[in-house]
Amino acid sequence: MRTVRAEPPVETGTTAGLAWARFGPEEPDTPPGGGVVILHGADSRKESHYDFARACAAGGLAALAFDARGHGESDGALDGRAVDDVARMADVLRERAGVDAVGLRGSSMGGYFALVAAREARAGAVVAICPASAAGLSVGVRAGRFGFASERDELVALLARYDETQAARGLAARATQLLLLHAEGDEVVPVELSRALHEAAPGSKLVVAPGGNHRSVQHDPELQGVAVRWLARGLGA
Numbered sequence: 001m002r003t004v005r006a007e008p009p010v011e012t013g014t015t016a017g018l019a020w021a022r023f024g025p026e027e028p029d030t031p032p033g034g035g036v037v038i039l040h041g042a043d044s045r046k047e048s049h050y051d052f053a054r055a056c057a058a059g060g061l062a063a064l065a066f067d068a069r070g071h072g073e074s075d076g077a078l079d080g081r082a083v084d085d086v087a088r089m090a091d092v093l094r095e096r097a098g099v100d101a102v103g104l105r106g107s108s109m110g111g112y113f114a115l116v117a118a119r120e121a122r123a124g125a126v127v128a129i130c131p132a133s134a135a136g137l138s139v140g141v142r143a144g145r146f147g148f149a150s151e152r153d154e155l156v157a158l159l160a161r162y163d164e165t166q167a168a169r170g171l172a173a174r175a176t177q178l179l180l181l182h183a184e185g186d187e188v189v190p191v192e193l194s195r196a197l198h199e200a201a202p203g204s205k206l207v208v209a210p211g212g213n214h215r216s217v218q219h220d221p222e223l224q225g226v227a228v229r230w231l232a233r234g235l236g237a
Contacts, residue, residue, distance in 0.1 A: 039110030125234025
């Protein structure tokens, strides 16, 4: 029997209390064609998206997955620094991987933050998978529906400041590439939200997968390939 081990990160670290793991292109002598910061959803963690980080590496891109505050190995609670944290991780990837062009790929809550933090992170392309809404996240935080630690008032105030639809319009105005992926059977975030974001952002692309659920799209190998190729094109790789 042969044991096959998945490739580990090329580097792990902690910056400003945020734990991260970096993956590089499979060909070590080949410089990456760009970088991707991966944002997980509520009550998840960076390791849940190592499969996509490896797909990026196979496609010639550097990738950095990190634990949002209140999750995994990162310090503190999710609070008003959440958008700045995404920008900070983009800078870490630029420095550690030696890339200039960086994109964001987020799922659910991470999809929301990928949209609203794109400007601060200077992202050249964004992939949002079943992105949550500020209103939906705020209701969940206020009702205590999530397991992660948060500074509730700070986080609710942040969600009130950043509207995902306005963020999508801003991406279109700055000619930032936007890909929306959503499962038609999503039982947590209705597919209509991604359709509305697509309508608000001329030039964006929407892929709706038949059936599925809230988690199915983010780990679908075919759709991961679609996202990697989209990011590579958007970043000029």
